[in-house]
Structures are given as structure tokens and as C-alpha cells.
Amino acid sequence: MSAPGQPVLSLSRLSLAFGGLRALSELDLTVGDREIVSLIGPNGAGKSTVFNVVTGIYEPSGGDVRFAGQSIAGRAPHVIAQLGIARTFQSLRLFMNMSVLENVIAATYGHTGATPPESVLRLPRARREEREARELAADVLSFFGQRLAGYRWDQPAYSLSYANRRRLEIARALATRPTLLLLDEPAAGMNPAETHEVTELIGRLRDERKVAICVIEHDMHVVAGCSDRVVALDHGVKIAEGDFDAVANHPAVVEAYMGRDPEALAESG
Amino acid sequence: MSDEALPPPGPEHADLGAPQLAGPQVGADEWVARQAQRHEHLPSWLGAGQRAAERAGWWPRLALAAVAGLLLPVLGLGGFQLQVGIDALVIALLAVGLNIVVGSAGMLDLGYVAFFGFGAYGFALLSSAKIGTNGIHLSSVLSIPVVMIATGALGLLVGLPSRRLSGDYLAIVTLFFGEAFVEFTNNVSPGVLGGPNGIVGVDTIHAFGVQVSSNKAYYFLLVIVLVVTMAVLRLLDTSRTGRAWRAVREDPLAAAAMTIPVDRVKLMAFAFGATVAGLAGTIFAAQQISVFPTDFDTPILIIIYAGLILGGAGSIAGAATGALVVMVIYDGLLRSPTDSGYLFYGLILLALIAKLRPWRRLALVLAVTAALGFAAHAIASAIAASWVAGGPQSTGLIADALRDWVIVPANPQTAGNVGFVLLVCLLIALVQLKGGWRTILLVPTLYVASFTWETVLSPNPSVTRQLMIGAILIVMMNARPQGLLGTRRVEVAQ
Numbered sequence: 001m002s003a004p005g006q007p008v009l010s011l012s013r014l015s016l017a018f019g020g021l022r023a024l025s026e027l028d029l030t031v032g033d034r035e036i037v038s039l040i041g042p043n044g045a046g047k048s049t050v051f052n053v054v055t056g057i058y059e060p061s062g063g064d065v066r067f068a069g070q071s072i073a074g075r076a077p078h079v080i081a082q083l084g085i086a087r088t089f090q091s092l093r094l095f096m097n098m099s100v101l102e103n104v105i106a107a108t109y110g111h112t113g114a115t116p117p118e119s120v121l122r123l124p125r126a127r128r129e130e131r132e133a134r135e136l137a138a139d140v141l142s143f144f145g146q147r148l149a150g151y152r153w154d155q156p157a158y159s160l161s162y163a164n165r166r167r168l169e170i171a172r173a174l175a176t177r178p179t180l181l182l183l184d185e186p187a188a189g190m191n192p193a194e195t196h197e198v199t200e201l202i203g204r205l206r207d208e209r210k211v212a213i214c215v216i217e218h219d220m221h222v223v224a225g226c227s228d229r230v231v232a233l234d235h236g237v238k239i240a241e242g243d244f245d246a247v248a249n250h251p252a253v254v255e256a257y258m259g260r261d262p263e264a265l266a267e268s269g
Numbered sequence: 270m271s272d273e274a275l276p277p278p279g280p281e282h283a284d285l286g287a288p289q290l291a292g293p294q295v296g297a298d299e300w301v302a303r304q305a306q307r308h309e310h311l312p313s314w315l316g317a318g319q320r321a322a323e324r325a326g327w328w329p330r331l332a333l334a335a336v337a338g339l340l341l342p343v344l345g346l347g348g349f350q351l352q353v354g355i356d357a358l359v360i361a362l363l364a365v366g367l368n369i370v371v372g373s374a375g376m377l378d379l380g381y382v383a384f385f386g387f388g389a390y391g392f393a394l395l396s397s398a399k400i401g402t403n404g405i406h407l408s409s410v411l412s413i414p415v416v417m418i419a420t421g422a423l424g425l426l427v428g429l430p431s432r433r434l435s436g437d438y439l440a441i442v443t444l445f446f447g448e449a450f451v452e453f454t455n456n457v458s459p460g461v462l463g464g465p466n467g468i469v470g471v472d473t474i475h476a477f478g479v480q481v482s483s484n485k486a487y488y489f490l491l492v493i494v495l496v497v498t499m500a501v502l503r504l505l506d507t508s509r510t511g512r513a514w515r516a517v518r519e520d521p522l523a524a525a526a527m528t529i530p531v532d533r534v535k536l537m538a539f540a541f542g543a544t545v546a547g548l549a550g551t552i553f554a555a556q557q558i559s560v561f562p563t564d565f566d567t568p569i570l571i572i573i574y575a576g577l578i579l580g581g582a583g584s585i586a587g588a589a590t591g592a593l594v595v596m597v598i599y600d601g602l603l604r605s606p607t608d609s610g611y612l613f614y615g616l617i618l619l620a621l622i623a624k625l626r627p628w629r630r631l632a633l634v635l636a637v638t639a640a641l642g643f644a645a646h647a648i649a650s651a652i653a654a655s656w657v658a659g660g661p662q663s664t665g666l667i668a669d670a671l672r673d674w675v676i677v678p679a680n681p682q683t684a685g686n687v688g689f690v691l692l693v694c695l696l697i698a699l700v701q702l703k704g705g706w707r708t709i710l711l712v713p714t715l716y717v718a719s720f721t722w723e724t725v726l727s728p729n730p731s732v733t734r735q736l737m738i739g740a741i742l743i744v745m746m747n748a749r750p751q752g753l754l755g756t757r758r759v760e761v762a763q
Contacts, residue, residue, distance in 0.1 A: 055526055077525035087526055095519035097758045098512070105509075106516040110528025112509050116537070119508030120501050126508065133509075158759045176528050 007032050008068060008180050008212040009054065009085075015062035016053055016236075023049045024236040026063065031180065034206055036213045038223045040247070041233035042256055047216045048090055049236070051182045055087050056080040068179065082110040086178035088169040090185045090216070094157045101153040103168060104137040107175040133175075140174040143208070163194050170201075174209060181205060183215040187222050199225035220248070232256065330586065331499060338492040342485050350601065351484045357596035358491035359553050360569075364576045364592035365499055365585055366545025371574075372583035373511060374538035375518025376431055379570065380443035383427075383450035384420050384543040386565030388550020390454060390462065391416035393560045396472035399461055409555070410476040417547045424543025425536055432532040435521075447570065454562040467561035474555040487556045494552065498545060499585050505541070506585065514538055572599060575738050579745055581755020590753055595738060603734035606727050610663040613722055613737070617715070620744065630708060638715045642674035645716070655679045662727040675716075675723050685724030692717045 007030040016024040024046050031037045039047045052058045054065055056077035065073040072080050086107075095103050112133065114126035141148045144167045152160070160168060166186060173181060187198040199222045206213055217223050223230060223244060230247040232240040240250040247253055322330055346354060363385055370378045395412040398404035407415075430442050454462050462468065474481040474490070481490055505511050513534045516524040525531045554560050572595060580591020602608040625631040649656040659677030661668045678684045695714040702710055726733045751757045 057522065057526075076530070077522075078528050078530045081526055081528040089523065089526075093520045093523035093526075095516050095523065097519055097756075098515055102512055102515070106512040106524070106529070107527035109509055109513050109516075110530075114509060116505055116508070116510050116541070119510055120504045122504070129509070156759075172527060 006069060008035075009214070010066045011050070011054070011063065012066070013063035014050075014053065014060050014065065016049060016058055017061045022236055024053065024060075027233075027236065027238055029231060029238070031212050031214050034210060034212055036202060036206055036215065036226050036228045038227040038230045038244075039214060039216045039233060040218070040220075040223055040230060040253075041239075044235075045233040045256070046236040047233055048184055050233075051087055051184055051214075051216070054080075054182065055085060078110060081176055084177065084179040085182065086173035086176040086180070087182035088166070088173055088184055088186065090188065092165050092169060094165055094169055094172070096158040097156055099154050099156055100141070100148060100160070100168060101134075101137055103157050103172050104140060104175045105133045107172045108133040108136060111177060136175055136177075137171075140171045143174065143204075144171065163190055166190070170205075174205075178211055181209075181211045181213045183213060183217075185216055185218065187217060187219045195219055195222060196225075198222055202226040224248075327503065327586070331496060331503075334586075335492065335496040338496075339489060342488055346488075347485075351488055353597060353601040355484060355488050355491060355556060356600055357593045358488070358495055359549050359556075360572055360576060360596045361589045361592040362491070362495050362498060362549040362552075363546055363569075363573045364580070364588040365495070365502060366542045366549065367573055367577055368582060368585060368588040369502065369514070369545070370538050370542040371577060372588065373506065373514040373518065374535060375514075376535065376538065377436065377440040378443045378539070378542070379440050380427060380445070380447035380450070381542065381546060381573065382565050382567070382570040383447045384424060384546035385550045385553070385569070386450055386454065386560075386562075387423055387543075388416050388420045388547030389554035389560045389565065390468070390550075391419055391547070392551035392554045393468040393471045394461070396555070397468055397470050399463075399468055406472055408476050409472075409474040409551075413474075413548065413551045416551050417544050420547025420550070421540045421544035424540040424546075427543070428536045428539025431535045431539065447567070451562050451566050454565070465562060467559055467564075469559040471554050471558045471560065473558060474552070481555070484556075487552070491552060494548065495589065498548070499589060502541075502545075502585050510534075510537065572596065572738075575599075575742060579742060579752055581752025583758070584752070584754045584756065587752050587754030594753070595741075598741070599734050599738055603737055604730055606663060606730070607665045607667075609730060609733065609737075610665070610667045610722070610727060613726075614667065614719075616741075616744075617718065623748075625708075634708060634711055634715075638712050639674070641712055642716055642719075646673055646676055649676045659724070661723040663723060671719070671723065675719050677720075677723050681724035681728075685721055685726075688717055688721040688724060689726075692721045 009029075009031040011027055011029040014024055014027040014029075015022065027046075027050070029037075029050070039050060041047055049058070053060050054067075054072075056072070056075055056079070059074045063073075064071055067080070067083060067085060070083075072083065072085075095106060098106065108129075112129040114123070114129050117123075118126045141153070147164055147167055148171060152164075157165065157168060166189075170181075170183070170186065183202070186202070187195045190198060202213060202215060202222070203226055205211060215222075215226070227244055230240075230242065230244050231238060232247050232250065232253045234252070234256040239252040239256060240247045242250075325333075341354065342351065363381070366384075367378070367381050370376050370381065392412055394400055395405050395407045395416065396409070397406070427443065427446055431439055434442055454467075455465055459466075481487060506514075513524070513529045514537075516527065516529055517531050517534050521531050524534075553564075557564075573592065576592030576595040577588050578591070579595055580589065581587030598612065602612050621631060621634070625634060646657060656678050657676055658679035659681045661671045661675055661677055662681065663671065692714070695710065695717055699707060699710055699714055726736070745752065
């Protein structure tokens with residue numbers, strides 16, 4: 001994969017326009033090996049759009065996306081996923097009517113190759129891949145301890161609580177064997193205890209699953225607790241970058257979230 | 270969330286001194302799942318049977334169904350019933366194939382019946398005198414696989430638009446394809462395809478000097494082919510391919526983000542579905558020893574879909590069961606006035622027993638309905654003899670029982686048509702009303718239903734059976750939306 005020191009993901013002068021609307025303008029962003037980078041910014045800043053471009057849902061109108069040294073701009077989503085970028089979604093997108101276990105095993109499709117005849121006849125390759133997929137699924141589900149324990153495996157995903165759905169989505173993403181994990185608001189809709197758990201979880205993901213992580217999050221406790229580096233976006237433009245304290249106190253970030261200081265506004269007329 | 274508050278089960282909590290539960294503790298997830306499971310089962314002894322069947326597992330159930338199917342002709346199924354059985358098995362095979370596209374991969378394919386037709390015409394051309402001077406008359410060992418592969422390839426071709434289209438658009442585009450096939454066979458090169466006269470003189474299935482010619486032989490062949498197809502599709506369904514189909518059905522965007530090549534997976538579903546339809550077509554053509562364009566028109570499509578929906582889309586066993594039930598009702602029971610009468614009154618009684626509680630209310634409704642009928646009949650006959658001159662159109666036991674109860678005038682057609690409109694109005698009113706008023710209105714509704722049946726519905730089976738299938742589907746939708754053997758699904762707005 002990537003050489004030491006080389007970033008896992010690098011966006012250079014990335015732009016995306018929908019008609020006249022510039023969703024992203026000349027955005028530069030890197031995520032290093034086993035680094036945790038947080039993307040923050042007000043609603044509509046273009047954070048999820050970055051994920052959608054990186055995972056191939058949108059094709060960039062300018063600039064380049066490089067993953068592990070190769071350009072992936074404009075490639076199909078499933079190819080990008082096979083290369084090692086996995087993601088979760090802001091509004092959960094689980095396979096609701098499939099079981100918990102099936103949700104995870106389905107994500108091993110790209111790393112298995114048994115053809116339909118092999119599967120039907122249960123030939124050695126199909127059997128081996130099936131066994132390995134099950135082991136991998138058990139492995140990634142065990143990452144969440146009792147939360148997604150064995151007896152839940154055969155239940156449909158829709159029967160899970162909201163927090164467990166979020167966990168299952170991360171487990172499913174891990175089953176694609178990623179080197180880069182994109183988490184889109186993993187703590188949205190969670191209570192303070194669960195939010196705290198998410199913060200720890202993100203650190204564990206990096207340490208135990210050895211992945212680089214880019215996380216979009218509105219909860220500043222999570223951002224402060226897990227980030228190596230924070231990048232702030234507004235209107236598709238990077239407005240600040242650095243460690244949490246530097247970015248959180250950056251005037252442009254304060255302005256993006258709070259609006260301009262009324263006194264300053266009054267002075268400028 | 271409540272499940273987070275509960276301590277996890279396990280030995281680390283044994284020191285609390287609380288009694289250890291045998292199973293896992295019930296959290297919110299588990300409760301929801303158990304609740305959902307409870308709704309999966311029918312009430313009382315029916316549910317007990319259902320649970321026993323579920324414990325037995327999928328494969329023993331298939332084996333049991335296969336043995337039962339093979340035993341039916343030995344137990345005396347014959348003649349007309351055997352032909353109904355053959356038709357039902359062909360439709361079941363089609364429903365099982367359609368289930369791949371609609372049930373598993375979630376694409377609404379309304380052109381599916383064209384693949385059935387393509388398979389039938391393909392077999393007919395390869396096994397008749399139509400091509401060349403003496404015809405090809407290919408051995409079925411060769412012709413059936415060749416036709417299946419060709420139909421699968423056509424499925425790939427027709428599936429191509431599915432990469433760009435979904436939902437309503439795909440449904441309409443494929444529907445046009447289906448209609449185009451009927452027009453094609455009707456109009457293009459009548460010398461070979463025969464136009465509306467079709468192709469006649471098709472060989473029966475023959476290989477190595479063995480001929481499959483009797484209806485009984487076709488019945489056995491179809492049972493075996495259906496069971497083998499179901500087994501193959503079950504094995505496929507529980508493999509990576511089946512999971513990919515379902516993932517694409519649930520959420521194509523998420524599936525793509527989880528390494529699944531969505532377009533390729535959709536095309537595979539189309540190809541497999543078409544291959545099964547092609548297989549059904551070959552056996553159909555050989556059994557009928559002829560093919561006509563009208564055999565592959567929209568009515569067949571509707572029947573296949575009715576079966577699939579009744580049985581439960583997404584379930585292989587459900588698709589087969591639903592199709593068999595629909596065809597036996599549609600083609601078998603509803604053709605004979607006696608059988609259709611039993612079915613009609615039987616279904617009404619069953620619905621009343623299931624829905625009217627307590628039993629006193631049920632008894633009251635039945636008693637009042639009976640009294641109303643005899644009174645109405647007596648009054649009508651006192652006014653004019655011609656008002657009751659018709660007599661029930663049902664035959665057998667039902668006719669004897671209803672002779673002095675239901676009014677059938679000398680000219681039943683006109684009165685019946687009025688009765689039908691009245692029945693529809695009463696049914697609409699019945700759905701709108703609640704509580705006591707509904708029970709009161711039920712009495713005249715039942716009487717008008719019987720009146721309509723005995724005057725127009727029973728003598729016109731070709732219309733009635735369409736209405737009956739519709740009525741059965743409406744009842745199903747309300748009682749068990751997931752179908753006979755389907756599993757409950759939630760629709761999530763993405």
C-alpha cells in the first residue's frame with residue numbers, strides 16, 4: 001500500500017459544482033497513515049460532499065483524489081470500496097430487511113470471487129470464502145462487545161436500536177477491509193454516554209483495526225476527544241486547519257458558526 | 270436507550286446474587302424482534318403447525334412438498350385436475366424465477382412473461398418442421414439447455430436499461446418489452462412464427478429414444494424440475510450472490526459503497542430470472558405441442574404476479590406456494606360452478622369466523638341473515654311468482670340449501686347487475702363504518718353478496734374469477750401483507 005510518510009488520502013485542488021453552485025472549491029486535504037482527521041463546519045459546508053466525492057458517488061469537476069498513491073477520481077463506488085475506502089452514512093443506510101450477520105457478510109462481496117455455479121455446488125472456494133466471511137463478520141461484530149453479541153446476529157437490522165444501527169454500520173464498513181474509514185456523524189442522535197463511547201471507539205478503531213479515519217462530527221466533545229487534526233469547511237472552502245484548540249478559536253471558524261460579531265458588523269457599517 | 274441500561278449477561282455479574290437467566294436478557298432490540306416474530310405466526314393451532322414446520326427447516330419442508338406433489342396423481346389426481354396441476358406447476362416455476370428479479374433484487378419487471386414466450390417459441394422452432402425442409406427436431410437434451418442459455422442472454426439484454434432505470438420507469442419499459450414480444454410473434458415473418466396461428470406440431474420432450482408424452486409424465490417432470498429449481502435458487506440465495514441481490518434491493522447506494530458492483534448484480538438477477546422462464550417455456554411448449562402469441566400476453570403476467578404477491582415476494586417457497594394456490598383457485602375451482610360456490614361461501618364463512626368476535630355476535634349475524642333471507646324470499650314470492658322464478662345458479666348442496674332463501678328472478682342478469690353495483694356500494698359503506706353500525710350493515714351485505722353470486726357471478730366464471738383473485742389479494746393485504754410465506758419487511762424512506 002502507501003509508502004511510509006505518504007498520506008493515505010490526499011485531495012488536491014478538488015472542486016465540485018452542481019450547475020452554478022460550487023459545492024467544493026479547490027479543496028486540499030490529506031489524511032495520513034493511522035491519522036484521525038475531523039471535518040467540521042456548519043450545515044451545508046460541504047463535509048458530506050467530500051465523502052461523496054471520495055467514495056465515487058460524485059465525480060469531481062476539478063482537481064484530483066489520490067488514495068494510497070493512485071488517482072481514484074471518477075472511478076466507480078464499488079471499485080473505490082474494494083481499494084480500501086469504507087464509509088458510514090449520515091442518515092443510516094443499512095440493509096434494513098437483512099439480518100445483522102448478513103449486513104456484515106454482504107460487505108465482503110468485493111473480496112470474494114465464487115461464481116454462482118461454485119456457490120450452488122458449494123465447491124471448495126465457495127465454502128472457504130463463506131467460512132472466512134463468517135469469521136471476519138464475527139470478528140468485526142465482536143469489536144462492539146455485548147452490543148452486537150451473538151443472539152442478535154440473526155435478527156433483522158430494523159429491529160436494532162438506533163445506537164446499535166450506527167454500530168452495525170461501522171461493523172459493516174470494517175468488513176470491507178478498509179485502510180481508510182470515513183465516518184459521517186457517528187454520534188448523531190446519541191445520548192451523552194453513548195457519545196462518550198463513540199469518542200473512545202474512534203480511537204480504538206485506529207489502534208486495533210489499524211485504519212486511518214476521517215470523521216465528520218458536530219459534537220465538539222467527540223471532535224476534541226479523538227482528533228489528531230481538525231479541518232474546518234464553510235461553503236466548500238477550507239477555512240482553518242490544525243489541532244482542535246487552534247481551529248476552534250480560529251476567527252473564521254467562529255464566524256462561520258456564530259456569524260460575525262455584531263459590534264464588528266456595526267463598525268464596518 | 271433502554272438496552273444500554275441493562276447489565277450485559279454473563280459470568281461477570283454472577284456475584285450480584287441475582288438468579289441467572291437461561292437465555293439472553295431481553296433488551297429493546299430483542300423485545301422488538303420477538304414481537305415481530307410473534308406477528309409472523311397465525312393464531313392458535315394453525316400457528317403451532319407453522320412453528321413445527323419452521324423448526325423442521327427449509328430442506329425437509331421442500332422434500333415433504335416434493336413427495337406430496339409426486340403422490341397426488343397416485344392418489345387419484347387425473348383428467349382435468351391433472352391439466353390444472355400442470356398449468357399450476359408451470360406458473361409456479363415462473364413465479365420462482367420472477368422472485369429472483371422482483372423479490373430478491375427488488376426490480377419491478379413487467380416484461381417477464383416475454384422470456385417465457387421466448388423459451389416456448391425457441392423450443393418450438395427447434396423441435397418442429399418450421400425451420401428448413403424437414404425441420405430441426407433437435408433432441409431435448411440439447412434444445413432445452415440451448416434455449417435456456419439463449420433466454421438468459423436475452424435477459425441480460427433486457428436488463429441493460431435497469432442500470433439507469435429503477436422503480437416505475439423500469440416497470441413501464443419492461444412492460445413495453447413484453448407487449449413488443451406479443452406483437453412480434455403476431456406479425457413478424459408469419460412463415461416461420463405463424464402469426465396469430467402460432468406454431469403447431471411441436472415435438473414432445475424426447476431424448477435417447479424416450480418420449481415424455483402423457484399428461485401424467487409431464488406432471489411428474491414438472492414437479493421434479495420445480496423442486497430442483499427451487500433447491501438451486503435456495504443455494505444461490507444463501508450465497509454471496511443472493512446476499513448481493515438483497516443488498517441492492519435494500520439500498521443500491523450503500524451496496525455500492527460496500528464493494529458490491531450494483532449494475533452487474535442487477536444484470537445477473539435478470540439473466541437468472543430469464544433462464545428459469547426459458548426453462549418453463551420449453552416444457553410448456555412441449556406439453557401443449559403448440560405455441561400461440563396469446564399464451565404469453567399480460568393475463569399470464571398478472572397471474573404470476575398474483576401468485577408471487579400472495580405467497581410472499583422474496584421467499585422461494587412462498588412464490589411457488591402462492592402461484593400454485595392462485596392457479597388452482599383460478600384455473601381449477603373457479604371454472605366449475607359447484608366448486609366456486611363452495612369457495613365463495615367458504616371464504617365468507619371463514620372471514621366471518623376469523624373477524625367477528627365474540628361468537629355470540631357471529632351467531633346473531635348469521636341468524637339474522639338467515640331470517641332476513643327467508644322473509645325476503647317469502648315476501649317476494651307473495652308479490653309476484655316471477656320474482657323468484659330463477660332459482661339459485663349454484664348447483665348441488667348449495668342450491669338446495671338456498672332455494673327458499675335467496676331471491677333469483679326469472680331474468681337474473683339485469684337484477685344481478687343492479688345487485689352487483691349495490692354490493693360494491695355496501696362494501697364501501699362497510700369499510701367506512703365502525704362498531705355496531707358495521708355489524709348491522711353486514712347482514713344486508715351478506716344477503717346481497719349471495720344474491721349477486723347466484724344471479725350473475727356464478728354463471729360468469731370468466732369475469733368472476735378475476736374478481737375473486739382481486740378479492741383474495743385485498744384480504745391478504747389486510748390480514749398478512751408479507752404474503753403466505755413471506756417475512757415481514759419494513760420500508761425505510763431513504
